[in-house]
Amino acid sequence: MTRTRVILSLVLGLWAGISAADPTFWKHEWPQTDFTRTSVDNWVEILSGGPPKDGIPALDAPKFIPATEETRIGGSEPVVTVAFDGAPARAYPLRYLTWHEIVNDTVGGVPIAVTFCPLCNSAMTFDRRVQGRVLSFGVSGKLRHSDMVMYDRETQSWWQQAIGEGIVGEMTGVTLRQLPTWLDSWDQFRARHPDGLVMAEPAFNRRYGVNPYENYDRSKRPFLYSGDPPPHGIPALARVVRVGDRAWPLDRVRAAGALREAGVAIDWRPGQASALDSARIAEGRDVGSIRVRDGQGRDLPHDVMFAFAFHAFWPEGTWMLGDATKR
Structure with a gap:
């Protein structure tokens, strides 16, 4: 990050953190979130990371291409490998997740959320099935301990990405099931899964690979x-x-x-x-x-x-x- 961007984001974050000591500050942006239900003891832990709600756009049902057809990704670039029994292995490149942070997808009949928080280097995949319903996740624009705060679109609850737990709203205290996925290099993925699939480049104006x-x-x-x-x-x-x-x-x-x-x-x-x-x-x-x-x-x-x-x-x-x- 450039020095100017860091200073600007820091000022915005500190201003939002001071203002947000009382969560009523956020109610105009989150009118459907139940702020009376929370596991957060100190509201000043939650800061604005700069972008607003959905300012970092999560991806839904992305397209995939055969790994053999992908030519843009460098061999050492990291990808999240999702390899479930009964389905071709899928690669979710960090060149895309860095700019989108969450991908809502379904693999082998399992609805999943592939997540990456660059500020914590945390790349985890969760089962989106919760209490009899399938949730879909977006990026709130908030940080807590520098970690991404996600939200679900169905209840507008906030979730801590690093622990996969609801921290504000109806889903407070509910824990997402983390799935066994891992980071490979692109070369390693292709060698292990020659018939695998890779997420196609999203149709957004982003500097993918940077x-x-x-x-x-x-x-x-x-x-x-x-x-x-x-x-x-x-x-x-x-x-x-x-x-x-x-x-x-x-x-x-x-x-x-x-x-x-x-x-x-x-x-x-x-x-x-x-x-x-x-x-x-x-x-x-x-x-x-x-x-x-x-x-x-x-x-x-x-x-x-x-x-x-x-x-x-x-x-x-x-x-x-x-x-x-x-x-």
Whole structure:
């Protein structure tokens, strides 16, 4: 992000945060949201990220093309891999998710939301079936602890992306089921799924393939985050592999190549570019790809997020640091 854009967004966010200490400030924009139902103790934690509601447009029922026909995506670019039994594997490139953050889709009969919060490096996929209905999600334009606040169009409730939980409105306290998907490089996806599909370029005027958060994951502090830094001297924007309430520093996984701890198997291999480094995603430094499985070799839901976000949402979580685990 350029210095001017950062300063402008910071001013807008701080102004909105001060104004929003009382949620009545938001009722004109969210007249159908029940602000009397919430798990948020301190409203000033929720800030405007700059864009308004739907200013970052979520995608619905995207089109796909065979992976063999795609020529625009760089080989090291990250994609979210969705591989369900009974359906061709699908790749959702971060070159698109960076600009849209949510994709509402259906794969193998399962309605899903593929999500990516660039400010937390959090890429997770959720089942959209909740309490007997299928929800569809949009981008609220709000941030909490620098993480995207989603909303569902059916009840206008707000959801915290990092934890997949309703935090404001009718769905407060309801948790979305996270599905076992993962980040691959485009080359890795094509090699593993030669008959797979890839999301086609959306029909929006966006600079797809460009990283609007240039050098973000080299920053000292997260954007619009005022919480405590991670413990144990871990840099705020270091990547960690989160499984449940445990976090393994990615640097530790990369050094080992493979770890087997706490009933979890984590494997790392090179070849995937950071989506938050260079101006062009395909030129980002190699942060590698991980795969997380249980003792029977089954893929596990997980996330590769920044350390500050893990600490913010799992303050009592366990840090898997090697010789000893720590809280």
